[in-house]
Amino acid sequence: MPESFPLSIRLSVTDYEPDGITIEDTVELCRLLEAHGVDVLHCSGGHHAGMEWEVSPWYQVRAPHRWGWEKIKEAVTIPVIASGSLVTPEVADEIIASGSADFVSLGRAMLADPDWARKARDGRVLEITPCIRCNDGCLHRGLNRGRSAGCSVNPHVTEEGRFAVLVSDTRKRVAVVGGGPAGLRSAAVLHDRGHDVTVFEPGEIGGLLAHAQASTVKQDLAGLVRHLVHEVERRGIVIAAEYADVEKLTTQGFDTVVAATGAPLRRADFPISTASPVLYAGDVRASRPLMGTVVVVGGGLQGCEVALRVAGMDSAKVTILEAGPRLLAGDEVFTDQERLPLFLGAAGVDVRTGVRVTAVDDSGVHATGDGVDEFIPADTVVLALGRVEADTHFVTSLRDAGLEVKVVGSAAAPGRVFDAIHSAFFTARLV
Numbered sequence: 001m002p003e004s005f006p007l008s009i010r011l012s013v014t015d016y017e018p019d020g021i022t023i024e025d026t027v028e029l030c031r032l033l034e035a036h037g038v039d040v041l042h043c044s045g046g047h048h049a050g051m052e053w054e055v056s057p058w059y060q061v062r063a064p065h066r067w068g069w070e071k072i073k074e075a076v077t078i079p080v081i082a083s084g085s086l087v088t089p090e091v092a093d094e095i096i097a098s099g100s101a102d103f104v105s106l107g108r109a110m111l112a113d114p115d116w117a118r119k120a121r122d123g124r125v126l127e128i129t130p131c132i133r134c135n136d137g138c139l140h141r142g143l144n145r146g147r148s149a150g151c152s153v154n155p156h157v158t159e160e161g162r163f164a165v166l167v168s169d170t171r172k173r174v175a176v177v178g179g180g181p182a183g184l185r186s187a188a189v190l191h192d193r194g195h196d197v198t199v200f201e202p203g204e205i206g207g208l209l210a211h212a213q214a215s216t217v218k219q220d221l222a223g224l225v226r227h228l229v230h231e232v233e234r235r236g237i238v239i240a241a242e243y244a245d246v247e248k249l250t251t252q253g254f255d256t257v258v259a260a261t262g263a264p265l266r267r268a269d270f271p272i273s274t275a276s277p278v279l280y281a282g283d284v285r286a287s288r289p290l291m292g293t294v295v296v297v298g299g300g301l302q303g304c305e306v307a308l309r310v311a312g313m314d315s316a317k318v319t320i321l322e323a324g325p326r327l328l329a330g331d332e333v334f335t336d337q338e339r340l341p342l343f344l345g346a347a348g349v350d351v352r353t354g355v356r357v358t359a360v361d362d363s364g365v366h367a368t369g370d371g372v373d374e375f376i377p378a379d380t381v382v383l384a385l386g387r388v389e390a391d392t393h394f395v396t397s398l399r400d401a402g403l404e405v406k407v408v409g410s411a412a413a414p415g416r417v418f419d420a421i422h423s424a425f426f427t428a429r430l431v
């Protein structure tokens, strides 16, 4: 046993309040701490009323407190630990290699994958289940509800023994229909159960998360898709780029079908002329930047996130129209609800609430609010109206044909990544 343990103090580089604790205050404090014998300084940021800094979410840059710990490191001789959104080994490596800090600390990344450090050391980077900085499983549906911290992308975190994936006594031929997060996660678990798995996906792999590819705003979700695809590919699971209908599934000798087919779009309750320049939120791609004036209809999570993505594209001027009195009014994650609107403002997005769209034609949007009708010209109109429950026809037909059928992800109930991954994991581990 050492005579004394090193003493590490954790502190925020600043609380990010306009009249709050400045970096100069913190540097001075750190000098005093060193002079009084503290061995290590562990630097985070924000405070409990500024959670978008304390647990920096997906719309924040990675390593947001870097500027602060670097000032502290310049002022002291004891080691400095960096923390906050160091979610990938590349980010962590660069911080150490550049001399920005002496150590890195991982919070949520270790909930997402407790084997993070081992996999990073072994160069198995794509095997790391990445934290998507959603704050959903750990905080919104975890600590904030008086539960222990869970994780959207790691459904059995801290319960690995209770919810282990065991090899099945019976080997089945399983068709996973849909290559979104629910389908991909199911496929990996089913393979680990010893089943013979085929994934059917005629569209973009990643399902509704395909929009994240190449987007700076959605870099964490893009990393999740890369990981889910890698986990399917490294197991040798076949991905058939085909639409799977009832006839195909019933004639190809499958015992079980996992329906991960997603949820249908909510239809607009206003007329849209056939020549309208309309896109759906999930179809906006970084590789095809929008230009000119863009009107986003709907101020839920998808409307807000697509507005942020488009605002970062070449010369797009973005307006969100939301019929209700505020953005993100549903059961959204607190860090999204509280601060995403501020980030939209900072990105130059014009947010208009209490404005109901009445029609879309080929040159823009007709809307009404406070009894006033108006026309808003638009080069592109992005509909972000959410999803509705899937009908049961596909599943019922397969069951009538004698197949075992499990329904996962948004096909069971529209939701977020948390719901897709959790339902996939907990269903597939029992097939």
Ligand SMILES: Cc1cc2nc3c(=O)[nH]c(=O)nc-3n(C[C@H](O)[C@H](O)[C@H](O)COP(=O)(O)OP(=O)(O)OC[C@H]3O[C@@H](n4cnc5c(N)ncnc54)[C@H](O)[C@@H]3O)c2cc1C
Pocket (backbone or CB within 6 Å): 134, 177, 178, 179, 180, 181, 182, 183, 200, 201, 202, 203, 204, 206, 207, 208, 209, 211, 221, 242, 243, 244, 245, 260, 261, 262, 263, 281, 282, 283, 301, 302, 305, 306, 408, 409, 410, 411, 415, 416, 417, 418, 420
């Ligand atoms: C723009 C946008 C942004 C979003 N942002 C977030 C976010 O930031 N955080 C979050 O938690 N969630 C977000 N979501 C929601 C998230 O994408 C969904 O919760 C998730 O994708 C649902 O996963 P899933 O696998 O159940 O379904 P989906 O992702 O919808 O995948 C279903 C797949 O099934 C395929 N399919 C359907 N029928 C067949 C068939 N017969 N044969 C073969 N394949 C078939 C489809 O082609 C599709 O690829 C967002 C959604 C959108 C649209």
Ligand SMILES: Cc1cc2nc3c(=O)[nH]c(=O)nc-3n(C[C@H](O)[C@H](O)[C@H](O)COP(=O)(O)O)c2cc1C
Pocket (backbone or CB within 6 Å): 010, 044, 054, 055, 056, 083, 084, 085, 086, 105, 106, 107, 108, 109, 138, 139, 143, 149
């Ligand atoms: C579920 C949860 C519990 C946390 N509890 C504490 C805590 O007790 N003390 C603390 O200083 N930070 C706490 N944090 C903040 C983390 O230590 C860390 O600073 C923050 O999550 C940002 O780093 P990360 O991006 O590596 O997660 C907590 C974070 C989460 C998600």
Ligand code: SF4
Pocket (backbone or CB within 6 Å): 108, 109, 111, 112, 130, 131, 132, 133, 134, 135, 136, 137, 138, 139, 150, 151, 152, 153, 154
């Ligand atoms: S719930 Fe989301 S933010 Fe929290 S650890 Fe898991 S992936 Fe990261």
